[in-house]
Amino acid sequence: MDSPSLADTELSAPEAAQQSDAARASDAAQASDGRTGAATGRADAPVTRRPTPAGDPEWWRSAAIYQIYPRSFADGNGDGVGDLAGVRRHLGYLRDLGVDALWFTPWYESPLADGGYDVADYTSIDPRFGTLQEAEALIEEALALGIRTIIDIVPNHISDRHPWFQAALAAGPGSPERERFWFHPGEGLNGDEIPTRWESSFSGETWTRTTNPDGTPGEWYLHLFTPQQPDLNWNHPDVRRLHEDVLRFWFDRGVGGVRIDSAALLVKDPTLPEVPEHPGPGAHPTQDRDELHDIYRRWRSIADSYPGTRVLVGEIWLPDIDRFARYLRRDELHTAFNFDFLARAWDAAQLRESIEQTLAAHAPVNAPSTWVLSNHDVTRPVTRYGRADSSFSFAHKRAGTPTDLRLGERRARAAALLTAALPGALYIYQGDELGLPEVENIPEDLLEDPMHFRSGGVDPGRDGCRVPLPWSGSHPPFGFSPDGAGTAPWLPQPTDWAARTVQAQQADPSSMLWLYRQALRLRRRLNAQAGDAFAWCELGPGVLGFDRGSAFRCVANLSRGDVRLPADADIILSSSPLHNGALPPDSTAWLRTQHEPLEIHSGSSRNG
Numbered sequence: 001m002d003s004p005s006l007a008d009t010e011l012s013a014p015e016a017a018q019q020s021d022a023a024r025a026s027d028a029a030q031a032s033d034g035r036t037g038a039a040t041g042r043a044d045a046p047v048t049r050r051p052t053p054a055g056d057p058e059w060w061r062s063a064a065i066y067q068i069y070p071r072s073f074a075d076g077n078g079d080g081v082g083d084l085a086g087v088r089r090h091l092g093y094l095r096d097l098g099v100d101a102l103w104f105t106p107w108y109e110s111p112l113a114d115g116g117y118d119v120a121d122y123t124s125i126d127p128r129f130g131t132l133q134e135a136e137a138l139i140e141e142a143l144a145l146g147i148r149t150i151i152d153i154v155p156n157h158i159s160d161r162h163p164w165f166q167a168a169l170a171a172g173p174g175s176p177e178r179e180r181f182w183f184h185p186g187e188g189l190n191g192d193e194i195p196t197r198w199e200s201s202f203s204g205e206t207w208t209r210t211t212n213p214d215g216t217p218g219e220w221y222l223h224l225f226t227p228q229q230p231d232l233n234w235n236h237p238d239v240r241r242l243h244e245d246v247l248r249f250w251f252d253r254g255v256g257g258v259r260i261d262s263a264a265l266l267v268k269d270p271t272l273p274e275v276p277e278h279p280g281p282g283a284h285p286t287q288d289r290d291e292l293h294d295i296y297r298r299w300r301s302i303a304d305s306y307p308g309t310r311v312l313v314g315e316i317w318l319p320d321i322d323r324f325a326r327y328l329r330r331d332e333l334h335t336a337f338n339f340d341f342l343a344r345a346w347d348a349a350q351l352r353e354s355i356e357q358t359l360a361a362h363a364p365v366n367a368p369s370t371w372v373l374s375n376h377d378v379t380r381p382v383t384r385y386g387r388a389d390s391s392f393s394f395a396h397k398r399a400g401t402p403t404d405l406r407l408g409e410r411r412a413r414a415a416a417l418l419t420a421a422l423p424g425a426l427y428i429y430q431g432d433e434l435g436l437p438e439v440e441n442i443p444e445d446l447l448e449d450p451m452h453f454r455s456g457g458v459d460p461g462r463d464g465c466r467v468p469l470p471w472s473g474s475h476p477p478f479g480f481s482p483d484g485a486g487t488a489p490w491l492p493q494p495t496d497w498a499a500r501t502v503q504a505q506q507a508d509p510s511s512m513l514w515l516y517r518q519a520l521r522l523r524r525r526l527n528a529q530a531g532d533a534f535a536w537c538e539l540g541p542g543v544l545g546f547d548r549g550s551a552f553r554c555v556a557n558l559s560r561g562d563v564r565l566p567a568d569a570d571i572i573l574s575s576s577p578l579h580n581g582a583l584p585p586d587s588t589a590w591l592r593t594q595h596e597p598l599e600i601h602s603g604s605s606r607n608g
Contacts, residue, residue, distance in 0.1 A: 060257070060311045060334055060425060061368040062527040063100040064520050065150065067429045069376045070107050070129050071115070071490060072468045075477075078485035082468065084130035088138050090471075091145055093502065097433060098520030101148040103259055103313075105376055107135065111161050113228035115376070115448075115466070117152075117261060118159040122246045139254045148256030150313065155243050156262045157229040165230050169210060173219050180236050182222035182268065194220060196272050198286060201225055201262075203459070224265060224286060234266045234295065247302050257303075257311030263327070263336070264316045267291045281323055288323055296332040311335065313370075321361040328367035335370050335425055342372045345391040346411050346586075348542045348558040355422065359534065362424075368532075369424035373415055374432055380465050383438035385411035399440070399460040409435055410586045413515055413575035414556055417588035418544065420519045421554035423532045428516070431469050434500050435512035438464040442491060467491045472503035479503070518573050522590065526552055539563065547593075556588040569593045 068087060076085025084107070094102065106116035109124040116126070125135050139149045158165060164180055171177040173185070186209070187193040194207040201224055208227040210218035222231045232239045247258065267289035275285060282290045296312065303310040314336035318324045321340070327333045338358050344350040358369045373381050378392050386408025387401055412435060420426055440460065447463050468489040471479030476493045478501050498504060505511035530549035539545040542559025557563045562582035565571070569591040571578070576587035583589050 057309045059100060059148070060309060062423070062425060063148075064098060064420075064426045064428065064523065065101045065103050066094060066097070066099040067103045067105070067375055067427060069105050069115075069430060069466055072466050073430055074469065074471065075481040075485070075489070078482045078487065079128075080477075080481060080485070080487035080489050081128050082480070083128065084125070084134045084138050088134070088141060091138075091141055091147070094142075094147060095145045097517055098524065099147060099428070101150055101256060102142060103150040103427070104152060106152045106154060111159055111228065112448075113159070114226055115462075117154050118157070118161075118226070118229045119154050120159040120161045122153075122242075123249050136253050143254060149254070150257040150259055150311070151250055151255050152261055153243070153246065153258045154261040155232070155234075156265045157223065157225060157231045160228045160230055172212075178219075179233065180238055181230050181233055183219045184222070184272070186220050191217070191220075195222075196285075197274055198224070199275075203456075222268075224262075231268070232266075234268075234291075235270060240295070240298075244298065244302060247299060251303070251306045251310055255310070256308070257313060257334070259313040259315065260333070261315050263296075263314035263333070264288045264292065264318060266295065281320065288318055288320075293326065293329075293332060296327065300331050300333070309334075313337070321357050325361040325365050325367070328362065328365045330365070335368055337372055337427070338370045339372065341419075342374065342378065343392045345389065346385050346415070346558060347390075348544050348556075350391075351418075351558075352536075352544055359423075369422065370427060371419040371422050371424060372427040373412075373419055374429045374465065375427070376429065376466055377462050378465065380436060380438040381412040381415060381432060382408045382435055383440070384408065385415065397459050403437075405437055407586070408437070409512070410576060413512060414558075414586050414588040416512075416516060417519055417573065417575050417590060418554065418556045420523050421526070421546075421548065421552075421588075421590060423527070423530075423534050423548065426523070429465075431465075433513055433516040434469070434502065434505060436467075436469075436497075436500060439467045439491075439494060440464050442467075446491060448491075463491055467493055470497040470501040472501050474498045515573075515575065519590075522572060551592060551594040553591040553593055554588065555583060555591065557583045557585055560585055565589060565591065566593070 069082075070084070070087065071082045073082045074086025074090050075081060076083050076089055087102075106119060107125055107129050108116065108119045109121040109126045110116045110118050111120065112118070112126075123132075125132050142149055160166075164177070168175070168177040168181055168183070173183070184195040184207070185191045187195055194205060196207070198206045200206045206224055207220040207222055209220050212218040223229050224231055234240065250258070264287055269285035269289070273285050276283065282288060296314075299312055303312055311334040312332075314327055314333045316324055316327055316336045317339050324336065327336055338354075341351070341354045341358060344354050362369050374384075378384075379397070382405060383403050384390055384392060386403040386405050389396075390411070412432070416432070442463055447461055468477065468480040468491060470493060473479050475498070476495060477485065477489050478493060478497055480489050480493070481487070502513065505513035508514060526548060530552060533547075533549045535547045537545040537547055537553065539555060540559070540563070542557070543563055544556040544558065545553060547553050553566075553569065555563065555565065562579050562584050564582050565578075572590040572592050574583065574587060574589035576584055578584070
């Protein structure tokens with residue numbers, strides 16, 4: 001049977017409202033089914049390999065993947081912290097949003113020195129989030145809805161509370177326990193000088209000195225991030241075996257893939273040289289070392305030994321796009337995040353350059369591109385796109401940067417349609433589908449992000465994009481916690497978020513949520529029909545236009561004037577109402593170019 005066309009899947013406003021009613025009923029049913037409070041999970045609990053959904057083994061090539069930051073998605077037990085019970089309660093919402101997979105930032109046992117990226121036990125769920133049994137149930141329940149689960153692996157470092165590091169501290173210099181890390185006696189007289197001048201990703205130094213049992217200064221240990229995150233020595237076989245076992249542990253429990261944090265940082269030059277002013281390919285002492293590829297080939301062989309396609313996704317920040325693509329060869333990672341596109345300003349020439357470079361780099365290795373507008377580390381699009389400089393850089397983040405939220409929301413809507421129309425995989429950070437802005441007035445005493453504190457307060461940190469989601473109601477906690485919860489959310493929500501709740505948006509054809517639901521539904525049909533087809537069409541300065549096959553065109557207007565759309569094309573979806581039949585500035589439209597005439601739907605069905 002032929003797949004329905006994009007035109008066949010168009011909904012009128014009343015039909016969409018009925019669909020939203022069904023979504024609310026689904027969420028309500030899940031909220032009342034009492035699926036919480038499973039017994040405490042143990043790593044050695046018996047497990048049977050769980051199946052993955054039947055279907056396309058290359059689902060990951062065009063998947064829509066929704067990132068969940070567990071602390072801030074939904075609180076199921078009323079303690080003010082998001083948890084797995086909260087996610088399970090809202091699986092119906094995620095199904096109706098139209099996503100194919102969920103990516104969870106770390107849910108493991110952790111002191112939370114860096115939001116969970118300081119892992120103390122990879123085979124145990126942090127009690128604040130739930131239990132291992134709850135995680136297994138969530139994976140299975142999501143699979144039943146056709147949604148796969150991707151979990152975070154943090155292989156560069158572990159928590160300083162991890163048993164390995166505690167044993168290394170206790171064992172002392174020269175011990176086998178310390179060989180799993182990067183311990184060093186120090187330079188200069190009495191070892192008082194740090195071994196290298198490498199810079200931390202979180203500002204500050206990358207070496208911390210230990211204290212001997214007698215109170216005298218001891219050896220130094222390496223941490224590219226915080227002192228609570230000691231780097232592992234990937235030259236040690238124990239380190240490699242540990243992570244291979246972790247992969248098997250979670251693949252056995254049915255996860256559809258892993259996202260690899262800081263994937264280009266694992267291997268260090270054992271001679272510990274300083275960073276050259278202009279390091280050549282593979283010559284940086286801590287980044288993009290050639291030895292990494294053998295590690296990921298081994299991981300790929302493990303993933304490929306499981307039924308279904310278990311994907312490996314790399315977090316790789318590299319300016320050299322050719323070096324980036326090397327990680328995506330057929331026997332290494334399946335995909336990697338495209339941070340270049342995320343970091344670009346709202347500028348047609350810049351975005352086109354990024355799209356062209358990304359597609360060109362992925363083509364030789366036949367890997368799908370990935371498109372990301374934000375995540376749990378970067379400024380939310382609604383805020384960033386409203387600034388005079390709408391690009392993103394960790395080095396240039398500053399508190400107090402002014403923004404025009406109305407302009408930012410308009411551009412964020414346009415950017416959502418632009419990215420959703422591109423061939424490849426799409427990542428959506430929780431809350432972007434609600435148009436949430438960055439929260440930039442969190443009281444200093446409630447901030448937690450180490451990036452803020454290690455920069456001496458210069459960097460505002462990442463807490464502003466991690467504020468708990470608003471689900472319903474007219475005042476905080478906006479349904480994030482159950483009614484009657486006695487504890488406030490772990491980060492405060494703005495009091496003016498009532499209009500941004502799921503409840504307020506899901507039946508409103510002008511809302512961001514409506515736009516995302518429509519776009520994701522239509523995108524699935526588009527990818528089924530057009531595959532990887534992509535061709536630019538020249539529409540003038542400041543305008544991005546491209547075709548996906550012979551029946552679909554995306555037009556993004558980043559210019560200062562209206563853009564006249566083709567007279568023989570019908571509009572499937574647009575981010576803004578048209579102005580007398582023309583696409584206004586900072587707007588994107590999806591056009592069907594071979595079809596019977598259709599009613600225009602423009603995110604608000606009014607024509608301005």
